[in-house]
Amino acid sequence: MFTGLVETIGTVLEYKSLDTSETGGNGVSITIGDCSSILGDVHLGDSISTNGVCLTVVEFDEARTQFKVGVAPETLRRTDLGDLGEGSKVNLERAVTSEVRLGGHVVQGHVDTIATITNRQADGNAITFTFKLRETENINYIVEKGFIAVDGTSLTVTHVDYDTFEFSIMMVSYTQGKVIMPLKPVGGTVNIEVDLTGKLIAKQIDVNLASQIGNPDSALARLVDRLVEEKVAKALGK
Incomplete structure (x- = not known):
């Protein structure tokens, strides 16, 4: 379980397709670096949310500066992790512990669908993003002022259009510097996890x-x- 509060931004160091692997075959392995701040207490088998996807640590270096995960074919179909490559930036969050304040909302790391950024517009020092869902039936679980996780970031829905299967969020200046979404253009994709309560x-x-x-x-x-x-x-x- 996660909170949707991104801890750090990592960098994909290696993205490798695998014919047969621990992921179940035809998956990929991803090595992520620039994330030593969250690896001090890492163990094999730990869960780390990567762009909103709950992935299992299968390897990490002795200096604890990078870690490796395996991604199964089903995960590649459900998410946009297949679009990553060397140099890609990713949002990272460790699984919660009993001592963590739940500042965001309950996020499973189980992505429901992909959405495409259809608009981004500055509003003072904030940015309003609008997204269109790929699996449109998920719009039924999105409500104005409700929770949603976008690339693993806990955000509040500011508007929903049930006819066009689009919704919007507003990202404040502080959050913009902590997550990868401001790096994405109109037409870019994000991973979406709707609020579990609605489902x-x-x-x-x-x-x-x-x-x-x-x-x-x-x-x-x-x-x-x-x-x-x-x-x-x-x-x-x-």
Whole structure:
């Protein structure tokens, strides 16, 4: 679990395609450096959020200045990590501990979809970014003033357009210097993780409705039957 508060920006030192690997085959390995500030307590098997993707540390150097992760094919399909290359900058955050203040929101590091930057506009010393979702059904879990993780950064949604499948956030000056998003142009991509709470509520509603519809004695089924009877009676003039 993560907070969405990026700790440092790392640099991809090596991006290597693998035919067979610990990632399950046809994945890649990525070595990331310039991140000694978060590796002082690193252990093999630790989780580090990399552009919002929860990845497992499989190797690190003795000086603790760089680490290596493996990326499975499914992760490459779900995220834009496949677009990285040597020299790419990435947001990094270690998994939370019991002593960490939850200053952002609960972030799993399980990316839901990719979004494309469709607009960026200065607003004083802040920047408003607008994004369009690739898997458009995820717009249903995004609400104005709600949480969202963009490349692993916890941000507040400022606007949602459910017709165009777009949403916007505003990034203050302080955050701009701590994350990679200001480096990305219009047309660039980001990893999106919607708020888990919304997905859980939607799933509970779906399951509950399916259960009631399938039960002729449920309150919902009886209500539907009554409404249908009233409509039929009205149509027949009774």
